[in-house]
Amino acid sequence: MPLTPKERQKLYRERLKEVNPEKFKLQQKQNAERTKRNRKRIAEYPLSDQEIIRKQWRERKKKSKKEPKPEVVPLERQILTQKRNYNRRVIYRLKNENTKLEEELKKYKKSLKKIRQRLNRSMEKNKKLLEIIEEKNQMIRSFEDRSSPIAKKDKALEQMTPVSKTCAYIDQNLPSIRPEERESVKKVLLEHNVIVGTIKDSYKSKNTQEKRLIKDFFYQK
Numbered sequence: 001m002p003l004t005p006k007e008r009q010k011l012y013r014e015r016l017k018e019v020n021p022e023k024f025k026l027q028q029k030q031n032a033e034r035t036k037r038n039r040k041r042i043a044e045y046p047l048s049d050q051e052i053i054r055k056q057w058r059e060r061k062k063k064s065k066k067e068p069k070p071e072v073v074p075l076e077r078q079i080l081t082q083k084r085n086y087n088r089r090v091i092y093r094l095k096n097e098n099t100k101l102e103e104e105l106k107k108y109k110k111s112l113k114k115i116r117q118r119l120n121r122s123m124e125k126n127k128k129l130l131e132i133i134e135e136k137n138q139m140i141r142s143f144e145d146r147s148s149p150i151a152k153k154d155k156a157l158e159q160m161t162p163v164s165k166t167c168a169y170i171d172q173n174l175p176s177i178r179p180e181e182r183e184s185v186k187k188v189l190l191e192h193n194v195i196v197g198t199i200k201d202s203y204k205s206k207n208t209q210e211k212r213l214i215k216d217f218f219y220q221k
Helices: 005-019 021-038 047-066 075-144 149-159 162-173 179-204 208-219
Strands: none
Touching: 005 021, 162 179
């Protein structure tokens, strides 16, 4: 809190007394002379007012003797008390703010815990999905592996013409068929291989959307 003019003047006099005692004594002397010069004695008042002034003075004197003198508190002590009160108010305000911040921190910790639990659950689900995807990819790679006997056989069949495919199928699966039946079976298988080969070649040259339409057409229920 700011000091009053009276307190500032008192501090100035005390500091002047310590720093420059000669100037302090000179000021005291000047103040005493000014007070003496401006003071008006009772004898200088009219006779009608002198008795009234004396009576007032006696009453003040009796009253001052009855009343206890107020305790004079040093200025340094007053300043120290003011600082102590200010510090107490600041500490009280900081404690309240700290309490509010602790409550908010608890809320944030609670919400963070929930978020972590959700994240852990989602990570577990993603882990399982990744395992399933990896299994599927391994299966696809095993089927697409060119070093396997099935893949080599499929590759050899892809390189053969429809006629050679038909003859190889009959020789492998129907070795004891009669010649007249062989020609009829060969005709049907040849038509089948030609259609399948045409569809495969057409499928490879299409874009993604057209490939999806072809799949939906052939695999529809």
